[in-house]
Amino acid sequence: MNWKRLEVLLPFVGVIVLLAVWSFTVWMRIVDPVLLPSPIATFKAMWAGMFHGKLGVDFLKTVERTIYSTIIAAVIAIPLGILLGSSEKLYRSVEFLIDFFRSTPASAMFPLFLVLFGVGDRTKISVAAFGAALVILFNVAYGVMNARKTRILAAKVMGASRVRVLWDVMLLESMPATFVGLRNGVSLALVIVVVAEMFIGSVDGLGQRVFEAQQMFEMPDMYAAIFAAGALGYGLNLLFLSIERRFVHWAGK
Amino acid sequence: MTAQPAAKIELSEKARAAATRTAPHVTIRGLSKRFSDATIYDNFDFDIPRGKLMSVFGPNGCGKSTLINMIAGLFPMDAGEILFDGQPLHKIKFGYVFQNYREAVFPWLSAFDNIAYPLKVMGVPKKDRVVRVEKIVANLNVKIDLKLYPYQMSGGQQQLVSIMRALVVDPEILFLDEPFSALDYEMTLFMREQLQRVFVETHTTTVLVSHDLEEAVYLSDRILLLSRHPARAVEFVHYDAPRPRTDRTMTESDFISTKAHCLEIFQREVRKG
Ligand SMILES: Nc1ncnc2c1ncn2[C@@H]1O[C@H](COP(=O)(O)OP(=O)(O)OP(=O)(O)O)[C@@H](O)[C@H]1O
Ligand SMILES: [Mg+2]
DSSP states (O other), X not given: OHHHHHGGGHHHHHHHHHHHHHHHHHHTTOSOTTTSOOHHHHHHHXXXXXXXXXXXXXXXXXXXXXXXXXXXXXXXXXXXXXXXHHOHHHHHHHHHHHHHHHHSOGGGGHHHHHHHHOSSHHHHHHHHHHHHHHHHHHHHHHHHHTSOHHHHHHHHHTTOOXXXXXXXXXXXXXXXXXXHHHHHHHHXXXXXXXXXXXXXXXXXXXXXXXXXXXXXXXXXXXHHHHHHHHHHHHHHHHHHHHHHHHHOTTTTO | OOHHHHHHHHHHHHHHHHXXXXXXXXXXXXXXXXXXXXXXXXXXXXXXXTTOEEEEEOOTTSSHHHHHHHXXXXXXOSEEEEEETTEESOSOOEEEEOSOGGGTSOTTSOHHHHHHHHHHHTTOOHHHHHHHHHHHHHHHTOOOOTTSOGGGSOHHHHHHHHHHHHHTTOOSEEEEESTTTTSOHHHHHHHHHHHHHHHHHHOOEEEEEOSOHHHHHHHOSEEEEEOSSSOOEEEEEEOOOOSXXXXXXXXXXXXXXXXXXXXXXXXXXXXXX
């Protein structure tokens, strides 16, 4: 039936409803139009900002910071997570520290990192990397620890050395969890970067854009920047998911 | 193409040597093993004969898998020693088919790479790996698409992959822990014949755990009957019918009486527990 074909449109229903409610609210003047511009005004501001204005530059700046911090976090956390996960005793001895700092809001670390790195990019990137690293570390370590015992035994009985078991079995066994960690890590890094851009003497970035537009009362610009941030978060998640599907094709099967 | 005949000659020499030597292949002395809640082995002695196919038969949880895991050096023992040709464990080529096949194959490798993996561990060059995998697949006459990943295959096909993975290295000792439990009946019959053929060709010392008494007797030269844990060797039954054995073998009186004997002992032991 035709209905089957229409099912692919289901994800758009929510979007259309939101736009309809939004337009209706603006049209009925339920909310002060200065506070809530129309969807069209917002998307015009977004288009102009992205392609002719500063929003595009800010967008790229935030992408850059988020990617840098995620890469730094991954480079530190993945090897460390494998090391910790390969020895249960080692992990248990630092578990409390990891859990403690993982539970500490990374934003609470800003003042400390400001003292260490000053008011530049380095502070933003390093706090975001710090937060993301702990998330990745935790996931990788658990992925390695929960590696199927039978597969490790299978490799051992074939004569595989400890290093080979770690490399060929535990590492691959931990890949699905590693990707979960990376996806959570990049989301967290984005949150931290945007917050940092708002409050730590920034001249660019999406956080700064949102904050500035609000200060200047340029509401369409503010909403445009918020949507840009949302699109970025969604896009990063999608990117990591598609990498995951390619590289960890066996996950969940 | 000179490699293959050379390998054949070496194999049959090995097989002949294995068949003629009579000293036990594996000697188990004073083996003790406890898990937190139970003593599985307490001062257990046993000899695994060289070049024979032996089955281990016993109730669930009596310690069959634990025994072969300890022989293969995968589980530590609490006490005792296990000697191979009178020597402690060193570089021995084991073939091991795990009971839990789903967790024993590597889901990130294709069937082909799974089978080739032990050769890679041994440092066999890529070209020879391909040759040897193709040889074992042809030899067992198994028809599966080796490009598939385990999660794309049925449980039985995964188990076939892990059986070929165990055989591809020409193991000195072959452990099979309920290798056919995931296969359908037709495939089970087929794989029994393949296993028997491989055994006749190579006379590799083989330890088979089976819950099917008929299968155990049919395939084996020796049947080890274990009691509930702490496991004792209740009896080591000999069955020396000539090979190749066929369906006819199962109708012979010798076969029927051996099977009945094993069953009787098993039931007596289980009732005791
Ligand atoms: N890692 C472990 N920790 C604690 N107990 C264990 C462990 N492994 C096995 N056991 C116990 O040891 C006993 C023997 O286990 P084993 O797996 O060797 O039995 P099995 O004879 O192979 O049984 P089955 O026929 O069900 O395969 C069982 O009672 C089991 O519960
Ligand atoms: Mg078992």
